[in-house]
Amino acid sequence: MESLLSDTRLPEEIQSFKATAELLATLKQRYPNSYIPPVEERHKRPTLVNVPVCPPPTTGHDDDDDEPMPAADATVKLTVKSLKPALSFTLAARPTATVADLKKQLAAAEKDAPAPEQQRWILKGKAMGDGKLLREFDVQDGAVVNLMITKAPAAAAAPSSSTASAASPSSPGVPALTLSEPSTSSSSTAPQVSLAKDLDALPLSTSSTSPAHPEHAGLSPAFLSSVASPALWQSVRDTVEGHFEGNKEAQRVWEAMFEGAQEWIRPNDKALIRERVGYSAMGGV
CATH class of the missing domain: 3.10.20.90 (Phosphatidylinositol 3-kinase Catalytic Subunit; Chain A, domain 1)
Incomplete structure (x- = not known):
């Protein structure tokens, strides 16, 4: 059991406590960064005063409401x-x-x-x-x-037979010459051929009958149209990208296939195919 301080020791203890309390009062109090003061210790916000504010400036369109607005679909x-x-x-x-x-x-x-x-x-x-x-x-x-x-x-380029037969037989510049064959019988009528009528029925063309692209000889228009179709080469791109992990490897295989079909595709169709597929030319191909 603790004993009480004597009358001579008690004043010394009280004096020592006062000295320690005064020392602690001189030290600054530090708070952590996450410290949040209680609500009653926070600073009160100032009272807002109703101050009149000038209205915002108006644009020129607000002043001229009667003026017609420019057309949204101008040419x-x-x-x-x-x-x-x-x-x-x-x-x-x-x-x-x-x-x-x-x-x-x-x-x-x-x-x-x-x-x-x-x-x-x-x-x-x-x-x-x-x-x-x-x-x-x-x-x-x-x-x-x-x-x-x-x-x-081709269907639109060649004239139909009905249009050719309806041509005028008296076209200017074509001589009206009639050829007849000798008849074997006096009672039979000799067949006659009119150059003016038959020449007009022939389609006149200054272009050569040889194909413009010799490499296309023997190929059907349906085949050439299918080879130049952007949908075909987009399908080829999807196929090769499914077999190769890298896009560069897939494009390299696609370019090899595309290069093999170069002679069957016109230059303007090549640009359209590359735009649809999304592959830029590699090495100027």
Whole structure:
């Protein structure tokens, strides 16, 4: 059991406690970084005073509400040029129109323009797909679009027999000469051949009968169309990418297959295929 301090020792203990308390009072109190003071010790926010604020400045459109707004579908001026043959057309195009509609608009507005299915538009080296809108391309007012004219289908190029037979027999420049064969019987009528009528029925063409591409000889149009189809080469890309882990290895195999079919595909179709597949040319192929 502890004994009580004596009367002489008690004042000394009290004096020692006071000295220790004064020493502790001089030390600064430190708090950790995560310390959050209680609500009653936090500083109170100042009272907000309702101060009048000037209204924001108005724009010029707010003052002129009666003025008509510019049309959202304004047209842009395009220049469609072809090198072979040398043709140049000016077309007012709507940005929301598709490339296919613009081709039809050009063919209807210009008599020298080729049919829509014979037109292939290229802008800055990139083929313009028929299903895309004009505003999807970086087209400014006065832009120049390169026009490549493809061959017309064989069915449309050859005139029908009914059209040939309906030609006028008295065409200018063709002599009306009649040939007759000697008859073996006096009662039979000799057959007659009219050069003016029969020559008009023949299709006149200045082009050579030999194919434009000798490497295409013996190949059907259906085969050439299938080889030049972007869907075919996109399917080839999906197949090779499924067998190779790296994209570079897959593209290398695709390029080898594509190079083997170079002679059957026209240059403008090659650009369209690469755009659809998403492979840029490797080594200038």
